Amino acid sequence: MNYEIKTQGKFRFIEEGEGEPVILLHGLFGALSNFSGLLEYFKAYNKVVIPMLPLFDLNILETSVGGLAKYVHKFIETRGYTNYHLMGNSLGGHVALVYILKHPERVKSLILTGSSGLFENGMGETYPKRGNYEYIQKKTELTFYDPAMATKELVDEVFEITSNRLKVIKIITLAKSAIRHNLGEELRTIEAPTLLIWGNNDTITPPMVGEEFHKLIPNSELHFIDKCGHAPMMEVPDEFNRIMHDFLKRLNSKAVGANAG
Template identity: 55%
Template sequence: MTEKLRTEGDFTFAEAGEGQAIVVLHGLMGALSNFEHTFSHFPKNGYKVLIPELPLYTLPLIKTNVKNLAKYLHEFIEYKKLNKVVLLGNSLGGHIALYYLKHYPEDVAALVLTGSSGLYEKSMGDSFPKRGNYDYIKQKAEEVFYDPKIATKELVDEIFVTVNDRMKALKTLSIAKSAIRHNMAADIPNMKQPTCLIWGKQDGVTPPEVAEDFHKLLPDSDLFWIDKCGHAAMMETPKEFNQILQDWLSSRNI
């Protein structure tokens, strides 16, 4: 998706479509291309989709945390003059969306979480590949998906380069530690916005019980399961993911 990116001011992002804004938040090891199918589908169906490139590795180390990533998101939403957005987040992106909703509830019309962290950070931390040999990184990447072939050589190469860059590795660890500090369990019951939970039944990073806990804690949520699917439903089962989300948005008149 790099050819679709553009830079304005302090922000690099992809944008397409007109209508209700869906702001997509990628995960820690996830690229914007993880949402390529989402980005191509929803603009054809009456939505504006924006995917900001989160500054995971460009913030100063001391500011590399969930709080400052949510602050960056707020600056992006203000810059684009958006209001009542749908926040869609996977993994760390979901955690940022939850933190954002806690502090800026007036900006958010609805929340969509898929394989989100925010409740179960032990698994999130364990999923970060440590610096090591290529085969180890390949194995850890494949474990994210139900179908290991989704972890292409290009994806594994990108992760390998990231985790073997000392500063990026330190920033990855900083974000992981901040995710543990910013557990959202006490805040989620106060989040009144309608929420769509789309979860892979075979998610080994944020397992099914995490989705069930989100569903119990969120006051107005709907939970949808996708079988034969791991941690990144929008990548692994994009057609089913898009259809579930589109039907849910329609049912909620969003």
């Protein structure tokens, strides 16, 4: 995926297309390639924005879900986005939740897929066995229903991260922060329309996590996708995009109807 990475001050991001912004937040081992199918599809309808989250660049005291949510807030303020949709996968979903709880008036809709925030089979405690490629490969394969999705390129990316001692410390810090910063009843205060897309075969945030989010977030709808793991937008991009686009179209037709009335 060769898109221009733009910079503004300390922020690095991709921004493609025109229309209402859709801001995408990646997870702990997230890379831009995670969102390539989504970006290619939605740039025809929306302004698609992917900020590079500074997972390894925050100081250790700010290396937390809350620290990342503050970073996202500063990024959105700097760019002046309004009336935007916020979408997050895995840790990115958790960051989106912390953000919307602090800035509810700013978000038009929330889209979560395989989000942490209630429960996850953490990678943080056991993950970084530095230098063990086979172990990293197996762990990466667990993200997907189809282990072939864990391409050599993807495994190499994760292996490179976990071979760096400082990055490993940051990963463990973020994973522990996600487990500590568990959300519960406060999710009931989220008023924004919320779309939950879950893989039926997600072993990291299992289907019951999606069901619990659905119970807690009042204005939410939940869609399960079969033969799909923790990253539906990568594993089944066509199905994911169809569900998400339908949701956004329905939102806009409601808004048009309300304005007409």
